[in-house]
Amino acid sequence: MARLKNKGKIRWHRRAGQAIRHSLRWRLVVLFMGLALTMSAVFVVGMQKAFTVGWRDAALPLVTDYVDHLVAELGSPPSIERAQALVQRLPLSVRMDGPQGHWDSHPDKRDRPWQRREDAQGAPHLLSRTTADGTRVVLGWGDIDWQQPRQHVVWTTLAVLLLLTGVAFAVVRYLLGPLDDIRRGTQRFGAGDFSQPIPQRSRDELGDLAQHINTMAHDIHGMLEAKRGLLLAISHELRSPLTRARLNTELLPETAELQPLREPLLRDLQLMRDLISDLLESERLASPHAALHLEPTDLAALVRELVREMASDTAIQLHLQPGLPLWPLDRVRLRLLLRNLLDNARQHGQGQIDVHLQRTDTGLQLRVRDHGLGVPPAQWAQLAEPFYRADAARHRGTGGVGLGLYLCRLVAQAHGGHLTLRPAQPGLEAVVDLPGTPAS
Numbered sequence: 001m002a003r004l005k006n007k008g009k010i011r012w013h014r015r016a017g018q019a020i021r022h023s024l025r026w027r028l029v030v031l032f033m034g035l036a037l038t039m040s041a042v043f044v045v046g047m048q049k050a051f052t053v054g055w056r057d058a059a060l061p062l063v064t065d066y067v068d069h070l071v072a073e074l075g076s077p078p079s080i081e082r083a084q085a086l087v088q089r090l091p092l093s094v095r096m097d098g099p100q101g102h103w104d105s106h107p108d109k110r111d112r113p114w115q116r117r118e119d120a121q122g123a124p125h126l127l128s129r130t131t132a133d134g135t136r137v138v139l140g141w142g143d144i145d146w147q148q149p150r151q152h153v154v155w156t157t158l159a160v161l162l163l164l165t166g167v168a169f170a171v172v173r174y175l176l177g178p179l180d181d182i183r184r185g186t187q188r189f190g191a192g193d194f195s196q197p198i199p200q201r202s203r204d205e206l207g208d209l210a211q212h213i214n215t216m217a218h219d220i221h222g223m224l225e226a227k228r229g230l231l232l233a234i235s236h237e238l239r240s241p242l243t244r245a246r247l248n249t250e251l252l253p254e255t256a257e258l259q260p261l262r263e264p265l266l267r268d269l270q271l272m273r274d275l276i277s278d279l280l281e282s283e284r285l286a287s288p289h290a291a292l293h294l295e296p297t298d299l300a301a302l303v304r305e306l307v308r309e310m311a312s313d314t315a316i317q318l319h320l321q322p323g324l325p326l327w328p329l330d331r332v333r334l335r336l337l338l339r340n341l342l343d344n345a346r347q348h349g350q351g352q353i354d355v356h357l358q359r360t361d362t363g364l365q366l367r368v369r370d371h372g373l374g375v376p377p378a379q380w381a382q383l384a385e386p387f388y389r390a391d392a393a394r395h396r397g398t399g400g401v402g403l404g405l406y407l408c409r410l411v412a413q414a415h416g417g418h419l420t421l422r423p424a425q426p427g428l429e430a431v432v433d434l435p436g437t438p439a440s
Contacts, residue, residue, distance in 0.1 A: 092105075292330040292415065297334065355369075374426055415434050
């Protein structure tokens, strides 16, 4: 149990340290409080030094003269009646030790620290005098409770420090409020949403930073739109000449002389047409306003349909959960995703593919695994990037231009899900999570 408590304390301290290291707001609050405590300590020590010097130079002669006057009032030998009257009149205690005997106005306060120091050192005390008859008179504080005012001061000081901490946090939070706007704005820009600029709530350096980021985001949005428009225009313009070239190639006579040229040309033209189609589809899906035609879809039936269309030289093992309901999906886009995943697995799977489809707590999960050579760990994060090819394991002889997995990722994101690529030992496994609820 003790180990668990110590471990919890360590974790708490670590979490607090991490929060301070990663939060500019908390670092500023800690700096403010440290500065306030340091200034308070310097002020208190300085005032104590000043009062000490003043006491020695000015107050000490006055106190000494006043003590002499009070002891003279008691007489010699000191009178107990006068001492009692003095105790009633002033908040003092009187102790007398001499030939006439011993008397103490406050016998229950014999353990006063100043009295113990005096007895231990054996030196004359500022508040002690010896009368002419040899009686030693020691004055001290009377019925004054120093502990209660001290506790009151301590609690008041803590309350003021807590109040200052709260005020400092509120002020720092207000001053650093634009940073939260900048963080949310950069997240929107990173996700491709440039419709809402970062609000400028201040005219200081943070306000200037927000304005510069808005300008940068506007320029980036313009470049992306120009690139997208140019790509779409080029793709559309290339479709017509490619169609004419394919038609003219198919009209060539199927003679022995032309056949070796005709087949590679048709294959290259088909590859170019597929590339243009994939580019157009990727630009449509990459748009933040991608339109999906959702309809109740039997995803298991769609998987079986695509498997039947594939070549018979690939062994595909289906593991489909029975009784899956219809799901609101874009059938055309999901067909594209499934075909690309299966083609990718067939090209690199060495004749064996496993397909799993099941329902999860958040939606549907589709897993397609090949049993090929796999991909080095350093390339996992780049496999779903456009035009990326892991040449070490998937060379150009296998076909494709590097848009298949990228399109799969876009289709999954358009449906609110995500694509994950992970090693399967051997091979590679693509996991597609599609959130949502069954179609009503």
